[in-house]
Amino acid sequence: DSGVTQTPKHLITATGQRVTLRCSPRSGDLSVYWYQQSLDQGLQFLIQYYNGEERAKGNILERFSAQQFPDLHSELNLSSLELGDSALYFCASTPPRGSYNEQFFGPGTRLTVL
Amino acid sequence: ILNVEQSPQSLHVQEGDSTNFTCSFPSSNFYALHWYRWETAKSPEALFVMTLNGDEKKKGRISATLNTKEGYSYLYIKGSQPEDSATYLCALARGGSARQLTFGSGTQLTVLP
Numbered sequence: 585d586s587g588v589t590q591t592p593k594h595l596i597t598a599t600g601q602r603v604t605l606r607c608s609p610r611s612g613d614l615s616v617y618w619y620q621q622s623l624d625q626g627l628q629f630l631i632q633y634y635n636g637e638e639r640a641k642g643n644i645l646e647r648f649s650a651q652q653f654p655d656l657h658s659e660l661n662l663s664s665l666e667l668g669d670s671a672l673y674f675c676a677s678t679p680p681r682g683s684y685n686e687q688f689f690g691p692g693t694r695l696t697v698l
Numbered sequence: 699i700l701n702v703e704q705s706p707q708s709l710h711v712q713e714g715d716s717t718n719f720t721c722s723f724p725s726s727n728f729y730a731l732h733w734y735r736w737e738t739a740k741s742p743e744a745l746f747v748m749t750l751n752g753d754e755k756k757k758g759r760i761s762a763t764l765n766t767k768e769g770y771s772y773l774y775i776k777g778s779q780p781e782d783s784a785t786y787l788c789a790l791a792r793g794g795s796a797r798q799l800t801f802g803s804g805t806q807l808t809v810l811p
Contacts, residue, residue: 586741586743617798617799625803626787626801626802626803626804627742627787627801629798629799629800629801632798640798674741674742683747684729684730684732684747684749684791685729685730685732685791685798685799686730686732686744686747687732687744687789687799688744689741689742689743690741691740691741692741
């Protein structure tokens with residue numbers, strides 16, 4: 585158990601819908617990263633937040649957005665869902681110093697869009 | 699675009715065989731190289747963090763080496779066991795404030811009993 589929690593574990597929804605994935609980082613970690621892992625793809629970096637502010641953006645679609653709240657939990661919002669958005673979504677957190685950027689991963693949310 | 703390449707993409711070995719795979723990365727602005735083990739239906743778990751040229755790390759039957767000058771790292775598994783079956787990811791950390799990791803696409807190892 586890495587100490588990073590994600591909910592829900594599974595999510596099944598229909599095309600065109602909107603969902604919210606939630607992540608709580610390890611205690612004391614300020615950075616949260618979101619990744620998408622689709623079938624036959626590696627981990628694709630989506631977005632990073634640090635202490636409530638967006639720090640870096642990767643291959644995140646305009647239909648997707650994220651935020652990090654004052655208690656440091658983060659939410660990833662996916663809207664106008666398409667079949668191709670079906671994937672495993674991971675979040676990870678990093679300690680504020682040391683550890684050489686080591687990331688600790690949550691268990692993931694498996695999203696199925698029907 | 700930062701390319702972290704891993705080879706081979708997949709590998710099948712017999713139980714008891716030793717094996718190794720490669721991670722290649724741009725050597726400029728190097729900060730650290732991470733190896734993760736990712737089992738099916740689980741989340742990636744950290745194996746090693748490597749920071750210095752010439753670093754060698756070992757955990758049981760798994761070891762890794764690092765060459766930052768030429769931009770590669772090797773992961774070795776000695777006497778592979780079925781429970782070693784997983785995807786092995788390497789990830790590059792570069793200097794800078796964003797503290798991101800750039801992941802390779804992984805090597806999927808299957809150890810056949």
